[in-house]
Amino acid sequence: MKTEDTKLPKDVQQPEAVSENTEEEIAAQLEEETSESSEDYQEKRPLWPDVPWTPIAKKNRWSFSLFLVVMVIAALLGLKALTIVRNRPSSEETETVALEAQLPVKVIQVKTEPIQEWVFSDAEVRASRFKHLTLDVAGTVTYIKDVNGRNLQEGDYVRGGELLAKVDQRKSDxxxxxxxxxxxxxxxxxxxxxxxxxxxQNQLVQAEAELKQAETNRDFAATDLTRYQELYQEGAIQRREVEVKATDFKNAQTTISAREAAVKSAQDGVTSADAQVKAAQSGVSSAITQLGRTQLDREDTEIIAPFNSQVAHLNITEGDYWTPQRVQPSGDYQSITESVPIIVIDPSSFDIYAQLPAFQGISVKPGQRAFVILDQDQSKASSGKVTSDDLIKLAAARGRVESVSPSVSPGARSVEVKVQITEGAANLQDGSNVSVWIAVEERNEATVAPFNAFVFRDQIPYVFVIKEEDGKKVVEQRQVAPGIEGISKREILQGVTPGELLVTDGKNRLVDGAPVDVVETINER
Structure with missing residues (x-):
């Protein structure tokens, strides 16, 4: 910025050059003048005779002399300051000198590399497959699985279908x-x-056969009666013979009625017997159902391994008296794990459960990559001194987001996220506390620069790019369009190209076009 030279008003006399006398000479001269003035002052009388006159005391004379000395010195200093102001170079000359001075800076090269935007949270490790094994029947524990001559212990591996424990089964047997x-x-x-x-059914068959025979006999009797009646009309036989045949026909009809009644009785017997069969079969079904309940009750006295697994928690020993009331399903998970007789897990597969703030949860989607940091490495991961590559190398396990809860918890205002582990399950333990880092946005080829290469002015991001002008290095201030924000770097969508050098240290003193001296080019790993 240019400033005008300081000028005095025209009616003000320019001061003469300050005397080169030493301070001792000036002081002696002043003392002499002061002494003379004080002597003259003592001899003088007031111009008004009516006013009483009192000579000035010696102490007051010395104070007055000191005051005069101070005033003279102040005047000399003021003249000297005025001379310095007149001889000072203009602001334009000062700015030119400043611009010509090369400011030392450190730079870094713009690169193209992958970048990720992360969200992270504390999380809990849980086995993908687990089973709480309990005894639903009260009784004394009479058996615990034997493993190499000792009772079952936490950490032992068991096969699916193996008997692990049981209580007294005498009543159930x-x-x-x-x-x-x-x-x-x-x-x-x-x-x-x-x-x-x-x-x-056999009686019914017999009755039906007898009925059929009776019907046949009736038909024969009817035929004989008709033939005898014709012979009687011709006069070939006597009436008495006709009457005998008529009696036989009536007897045959009576036999048919009896046989029909026998068939009906046999049919009723079949119906009754069939109902008895069905009732008996229903009794069998009821008895079998009761047997199933009894078998289930007996199974409740045993603990069977549901699949090939590892014992995670064991809370019973042989000789203990067990009662189902020991389990507290409404308590916290810790109390449950300490009360359930046996808990088994599949140690080859784990899931991670995390609670993310609602404003972060909206950016998490199924399929996104996730990295698990163990508790002892969490301080290093959160130190702000690691890169995305460092974080990925530090991860003990990795996986992908499997599900995101669509609801926000009322109390914590958080969203539950489930991550399925695909690598590194052997490094995890069921129930352990970890932190999970989720890459919510990624780009494999991005133009990136470290955070300390950016300056924000009025909330607008800029960078200082090194350029060559007339054989000298100068900086160009450029506005950039930021993209994905990683752990230690930020993507630049527009404004710079890979290979250009950006100022990282010393940028706060720079202006557009300022000459610089590159003292170090930072080489990243």
Whole structure:
């Protein structure tokens, strides 16, 4: 910025050059003048005779002399300051000198590389497959699986279908035997009912056959009666013979009625026997159902491994008295794990459950990459001194987002995110606390620069780019369009090209076009 030279008003006399006398000479001269003035002052009288006159005390004379000395010195200093102001170079000359001075800076080269935007949160590791194994029957624990001559312990591996523990089964065995006996008895009743049904069916067949024979006999009797009546009309036989045939016909009809009644009775017997069979079969079904309940009750006295797994928690020992009331399903998860008899997990597969703030949860989508940092490495990951590559190398496991809850928890105002682990499951432990980092946005080829290469002025991002002008290095201030913001770098969508050098250190003193001296080019790993 240019400034005008300082000029004095025309009516003000320019001061003469300051005397080169030493301070001792000036002080002596002043003392002499002061002494003379004080002597003259003592001899003078007031111009008005009527006013009383009192000579000035010696102490007051010295104070007055000191005041005069101070005033003279102040005047000399003011003249000297005025001379310095007149001889000072103009602001334009000062700015020119400043611009010509090369400011030392450190620079870094713009690169093209992958970049990720991250969200992270504390999380909990849970086995993908687990089972809480409990005993629903109260009793004394009489068996714990033997492993190499010792009882089962936490960390032991078990096979699916193996018996792990059981309580006293004497009562359940008795109930089971009773149920089996009831089933057998019901089955015998079914067989008896079926035999009765078969007998009734045979009786029905016999009755139907007798009815058919009676109908045949009636037909023959009717034929004989007709023929005898014709012979009687011709006079070939006596009337008495006709009456005998008429009696035979009536007897045949009476036999048919009896046989029809027998068939009806046999049919009723079949129906009754069939109902008895069905009732007996229903009794069998009821007995079998009761047997199933008894078997389930007996199974509740045992703990069977549901799949090939590892014992994560074991809360019973042989000889303990177990009761289902020991389990507290409404308590926190810690109390549950400490009360359930046995918990088994599949140690080959884990999921990560994290609670993200709602404003971050909206950017998380299924399929996004996720990296798990162990608790002991969390401080390093959050130090702000690591890059995305460092974070990925630091991760003990990695996976992908499997699901994102569509609802926000009322209390914490957070969203639950589930991550399925695809690599590094062996480095995780069920129930451990970790942190999960999710790459919510990624670009494999991005133009990037470190955070310290950016300056913000009125909330607009700029960078200082090194350029060559007349054989000298100068900076050009450029506005840039930022993109993905990583851990230590930011993407530049527009404004610079890969290979250009950006100022990272010393940029706060720069202006557009300022000459610089590149003292170091930072080489990143």
């Amino acid at each position: 008795q109930d089971l035997n009773v149920s089996k006996a009831q089933v057998f008895e019901a089955q015998q009743q079914v067989e008896t009912a079926k035999a009765s049904l078969r007998q009734a």
